[in-house]
Amino acid sequence: MLTATDLTCRFGPRTAVDRVSFALDRPMFLGVIGRSGAGKSTLLRMLNRLTDATSGEVQFKGTDILRLTGRAKRDWQGRCAMIFQQFNLVPRLDVASNVLHGTLSRRSTLATMFNLWPETDIARALDILDRLGIADQAPKRAEALSGGQQQRVAIARALMQDPAIILADEPIASLDPMNAQLVMDTLRRIHDEDGRTVIANLHTLDTARRYCDRVIGMRDGRVVFDGTPDQLTTGAAREIYGADASFSEKATSTTLDGLPPDTAYASTMLET
Amino acid sequence: MLTATDLTCRFGPRTAVDRVSFALDRPMFLGVIGRSGAGKSTLLRMLNRLTDATSGEVQFKGTDILRLTGRAKRDWQGRCAMIFQQFNLVPRLDVASNVLHGTLSRRSTLATMFNLWPETDIARALDILDRLGIADQAPKRAEALSGGQQQRVAIARALMQDPAIILADEPIASLDPMNAQLVMDTLRRIHDEDGRTVIANLHTLDTARRYCDRVIGMRDGRVVFDGTPDQLTTGAAREIYGADASFSEKATSTTLDGLPPDTAYASTMLET
């Protein structure tokens, strides 16, 4: 379904992503881990066509998405939603508008200038916000929301795109543990229920283990690990992080030990 | 030593801090907990004279610091350092300059206008940065640092003030668990070794339990709990947070279970 072959990105002398290849044969929840500067963000940005790859190719259902330009490229971006660590919302616009931005690739520029959103889209945006439990924030400016709320708005925008793939770049790095769990649960449910592929960069191993179907470990731009969460032993992690024996993964844990996944909450959230 | 009596702050109709009284008879590590909007920040800001109290008084070694004005007020601020959640550094200036700002209340205006800091002060600033492990960042702009590093710069600025009291407003709220531990350890060592009073607003109970000598719980501007960390049971916490039985404090835990406090590191850090 999605196949990356020798994907490479160079910034001047520096190779941020170095001949990365992987193939997903069915929709899955893919985690990408690796330490700061490993090239995780760059990889996702290339998939979304925010950064141009230096070489390599990415096949999605038969088309090489790296060759797309103009209209076709924007269509692809419309089908491949990105969730940023810093949310990347428009802070001065209200939450509902931010969610509606998810439909931009389908709207004409003129219509957006005059704020001409179809009422059905508005209703859908509100439904999605409602699923994520923040419908009552809809009229507020995005900048007035807390971090966890903003991240959920970003997810709502991604869902509004009705994407085939969701790329999430460290979606929980700036959230407190409670909000982090909420967001990861949401992403997992989106994968489980809608069958969408989710690719998430994660900083923490236990999150990767808990939520992912498959984990890719990157180091210095290269894939150094590719396997199931079970295979992600401490030894493998040391290899990925290039750490010595004193490394304790607990140091970066955000686990909510003992707390079972809050399925009750997640299901209220996702039923529409 | 430090005694607050009926400290009150009103913003229009809203009473942010409501007749808060407490007394510290010796330097200690005081934690202030309470949910968002409880008035924790306002309390600290009043102590630092950033916000004017509506009524009440605060005695420190015999003077009512709320009555101070002009030069005397600035002297008090010089002796009472504040560490902000958002660091509140000057991002365009280099790290060392930011630390040197800690001496502003003692320097003549004219000399500072031209950025003329005594070399002994610069050396001391570098020593402090060194203690906190970021001496080699000294020439960089503050904005170029990661969050954990910036928070340590803010602590360095506070130490530069050579303060009797350090007020820390949610010093670890925007940090990852590892940096959070680092910062809390540092604050604790500063208290232990220099005998300075530290008052820290905290969002998380386990942090309060682990680091504080005494904990004050606030709710709707009022003190609803005042005791030792041991007395801070889940029941007490429910009371403070006004939560119902479904509240599990684990949900906001940032504990680094199993990791013993890194005394070796902390002591290298603090010896000068």
Added chain:
Amino acid sequence: MADAALVADVTARFRRTRLLALAVPVAILAYLAYAFVAFDVASLAQRARWDNAQVLLSDFWSYKTHVTRDNRSDKLTVAIEGEAKGTYAPGQLPDWVTVQGDVATIDLGQGHVVTYFPGGARYDVPGYGAIEITEEGGRPVLTAPEPLPDWISVSDNRISVTTSAGRFSYSRSKVETFRYQPGWELFFFTLDSPFHGKSPAELAALALWEPRIDPVRSNLELMANAVWGNKMWHHADVAGAIFETILMAFLGTFAGALVALPLAFFAAANTTPSRVLRFGIRRLFDFVRGVDALIFTILLSRAFGPGPLTGALAMLVTDMGGFGKTFSEALENIDEKQVEGIRSTGANALQRARFGVIPQIVPILMSQVLYAFESNVRSATVIGAIVGGGIGLLLTQAIITQKDWEEVAYYITLIVLMVMVMDSLSGWLRRRLIKGNPEGGHAGGH
């Protein structure tokens, strides 16, 4: 399903914003339509005279040579732009003018030839025929193929012909032919210079190894002097004027900024709580902006007389109002967190401003000040005209005298170049300030 009331509320909100989004452009369009009618733009297209534009614009990049014969004295002069300084010596006429006895032949190119002969003149226009003028009873009489085209204008005392090759006119007192040629003639060497008319190769040879023309000086020096002292283009004066402009703009702009900066602190809501003071300072800025540069310049001329100092002071005062406004707005936009951080250390007001505020507004300040500097350099026409200095004065004069459009073009070219240099300079400075200096300023990679 989302709460129905909420849906209704949000949808209503969107309707309102949509209405606003539509109303604003509609209002603007309506206003422009009103202006369109009020300014009578519709009939403008018919009134437009593009030929005039052609004449005027061609003067920017071409020059004309007057070949004039005084009909009373029969004296022939060939002069660039008809100026005394551009008059060819009788023995050194350009190659397209030939004189044989009383007959002068002027080759305008493209087959157009004008001949002056005693008692008349003839213009051979290819594809039309010969226009012959003879003087009878003190009046010029025309013989030309009928019907007369509209590019020949005839009256009792004057006949004129305008073609693509040039212009020709015959009146009782004189006969004149204008030949247009592209370029800024005599830009480097005037006619009386020994270097005039030499090709670049010849000039290089002269400068490098040929014997000295003036035994006292080297040829290169002579050449430089000839260019520098060019009587047509006054390069030395222009350079002096540019220097004076930059001097005035530099003094005026930077001093204005230095005066406005402290005042701006008193005009910003977040640095000055006193409404009265703020109101007063703001109105002071408005007042200064309201008083035109012209008034200030006249006022200052009374005290200091004409000269660059008066110009600089006038710029100082006029810029102050604009700076005050933009600086105070920049101040109102600052991030309060940094100021609070400084305040918490016990810093006094000046120190807070120095460390909490100034670093934040420096990029805006810089861009405003550099822009004003540039703007003062380019547009000091009013001030320059009154105080008698700078490129603004030269430009005003060239425009007033209307004759030398190529000079206007020359000054504009210089100004454009100056603006480009300053734009690049300001971009470079801003990048340094915003992104930090290379030594240790780069963002830490994460």
Added chain:
Amino acid sequence: MVDIAFGPNEGPRPDPSSRHGAYMALVRRRRLYGAILLVIFLALMVSGFRLADARNAGGFWEGLPMLGAFPAELFSEAWRDRANLPGLLWQFLPSLVETVNIALVATLIGSLAGALLALLSTTGLAPWPRLVWPFRRLMDICRAIPEIVIALVLIYILGGGPVPAVIAIAIHIAGALGKLFSEAAENADRKPVEGLASVGATWGQRMWLGVIPQVAPNWLSYTLLRLEISVRASAILGFVGEGGIGHDLKIAMQWGQGRYDEVAAIFLLLFLTIVVIDQISGALRQRIVKGAHHG
């Protein structure tokens, strides 16, 4: 982000003594550069002032006491003839209205063109990065060519009237605002723009939704400042023979004695206009920054 290098166990502890030496050297070097820059700047200012003073007809210090002479002359006459003021205000009002109209149309057109040019020439936002340089130079040219020259050429084509003035002012404004707008846009946060790019928004949508809302307060205040300047601009409107309030002021001012009451009246009108524009600017900025009336 976790910095392993500065974690509890990892990373070498730097040797303090050598660090200090290096940083002290850096501080000294910076101080030296700073001092040199300051000295150069001050030297330029002082020598520039002295040069200008020497070249001036009157000296600065001798002239200073005379500063009040002209205003005194003006005000005493204006005060003497204050009875004329209401009539004059009324007389010049139509001129003001017409000028405001011309300035407004020119500012509208110019600022729209300037906004477009700015977005096309801002590194990082431009849709065609290769064309940034030509667009920047185009803006340089637009604002460097004096309005009077443009107006004059246009007058010969179009005849007198407001249209040549409008075009000339608009061209100038497009160049001037283009530069200022672009510098404001350069400072704008790129995160929202990137967020919009990730959903497949077109360039126009990215600019409209991601950039414009951020820069609107700044752009607005620059535009209104331009409007003010255009209202006062006397030269161009004088050249096109259309008059205009600025030109009336110039005429009255240059006439000198006998018309200072007119000067006062026109100035009063201009001042009021500027105060109004300033207030509008403040109110609109406030609205954009703080939000209209969100709950």
Added chain:
Amino acid sequence: QEIKEFNIGILGGENAQDRMTSNECYRAKIEEALGVPVKVFTPADYDGVIQGLLGGTLDMAWLGASAYAKIYLTDPNAVSLALTKQNADGSTGYYSIGFARKDSGITALEDAKGKVFAFAEPNSTSGYLVPAAELQAKYGKLEDYFAEVKFSGGHEQTIVGVANGDFAAGVSWADGLGNWEDGYNSGAFRKAADAGLVEMNDLVEIWRSALIPEGPMVVRAALPADVQEKVIQITADLWETDPECAYGVAAGEAKDFVPVTQEAYTGIIAARKLQEGM
């Protein structure tokens, strides 16, 4: 009473060009005679010179007639009149000339009644001040006499405007020497015709003002008498001692610099006073 420096202001009237260089020789002569530094200022806008004279920072100036009138009306004792320029034909002035398109049928000013009439700009001596005063004296209020009185913005604009038919008639200036069809020997018509902007065959002269005097050279009245005398003497002798320099100072061909008195300017001053209330 000693002077420490001597400042000259020069206004070239309506056809000035490259004035800085052409006055250098003049400056040097005066500097030599007075023994103090002499500076020359050549603003294009007459207020620079007027304010300089009134404020006492300029010691001597060549003015336009109208500028002199303004100084005189502001402070009659500020300056004393010295010399003026005598043209090659012996006259000391130029004319404001009314004109119209030949095909409009207007041959005299009376024909222009009830039509659109253009002046240059309100501060121009020959483009407004003098003609307006004279026409008003003869025909009454001009707004009533003509359908509309317009300001074109400048002499060239008036000429082009009339030639284009935007205005029925207008005024501009010329020296009145030579032939109309050439645009006279010098003046705005000549420049427009030479530039090819108008065809003089298409225009006719319909009116001519009284002689407008050339501007005077004035010296600041407060100057020591010997200084005044020296400077005036140098200037009066200039055509005899150094014709090339005199050509530059006069900004063109002229015959001599001759003494001038207040009478020459009474007309202008009266015209200015008349306009004051308008």
